[in-house]
Amino acid sequence: MASIPLGAPIWSDSLTTELAADTAFYEGLFGWDSENAGEEYGGFTTFSRGGRPVMGISPCPPGEAPSRSWNLYFNVADVAASAELATRLGGTVVHGPEEVPGMLRFAMFTDPQGAPFGLMEAIDPANGFGVWGEPGSVSWAEYHFDGAPADAMRFYADLLGWNAVTPPWEDPANPRPYAALSPGGGGAEFGGCHAAEGFEQGLPPQWSVMVAVDDADAVCARAKELGGSVAAEPMDVPGLRVAGVAAPGGTVVAIHSPRPWE
Known part of the structure; x- marks a missing residue:
């Protein structure tokens, strides 16, 4: 990387x-x-x-x-x-x-x-992610917020110099549009912030680390076989199939894969 x-x-x-x-x-x-x-x-x-x-x-x-x-x-x-x-x-x-x-x-x-x-x-530049965005690696960071994403991301933009922009696919009439995130000094988009919906409205704001996989449903099934659990059943979002799995110790990580018909 x-x-x-x-x-x-x-x-x-x-x-x-x-x-x-x-x-x-x-x-x-x-x-x-x-x-x-x-x-x-x-x-x-x-x-x-x-x-x-x-x-x-x-x-x-x-x-x-x-x-x-x-x-x-x-x-x-x-x-x-x-x-x-x-x-x-x-x-x-x-x-x-x-x-x-x-x-x-x-x-x-x-x-x-x-x-x-x-x-x-x-201190040693060898520290940090050695791979990003490939299957089996961290590939995205998503934040949910029960409010306007731009309001939550202003802190990070001021702290870290991020670009937080409304993507072109967002509905102009949406009062709480998605915020797409990228480093201010150049670099690819690495994450985003969306307005909380459904069950998320009862959760505190938080970052979700997302791991790319080939098949989210298969990974959920394998998580159960390995002694873990499914924290969030697979669901479709635009372009992706997402889910959450929990390790035996209880820590949850999000996963995503391409939707099988796309």
Whole structure:
């Protein structure tokens, strides 16, 4: 994968109380390889596809709950300076900034709407996603918000320099149009924000990390066989079939595949 633009998603990970079970689940579900860094790094396990890093998983530190969904981190040049800016813009620092010596610096936040997210500064440029957008890898970041997407994304545009634009397919009469997201310094569209609908209106605003798969229905069936569960049954959206699967430890990740007739 080419270098990750500033402001773009750079990494995803999760905390679990079931490290062995969740590791086996993701290996079987997505065909990933795993490498445990050992006790020195708290048992952090990196998943890869064809030798390219995809995401990570770590045992819960004492007193912390497992992740409800995968954490999403955005690329910054200086995590300490970005943390100060995030606070001035109405965000809240939850953890850090913290350094993994010689590798990276990171911090966790909630945005003004309460949605969690992370920022990461790669000291070693080899850190971060090694693959993006291929089957079996993270390919999209989606945010839902019970309001106008542009309002929720203003914080991120000010913090990370994003372009948040209304796509040409959006209905001009829609008072809460979709916001398509891309790095301000150039780079491909990496995600979007949509107005909450249906059951989402009862959920807090949040990011969903999405993994591309060849067949969402088949992956849901395989998730059950591997000891996980289906958190959101497959459904069709324009151009895609989407679903949510939960690992044995309870963490949910979204998946998407092309609709079979398209």
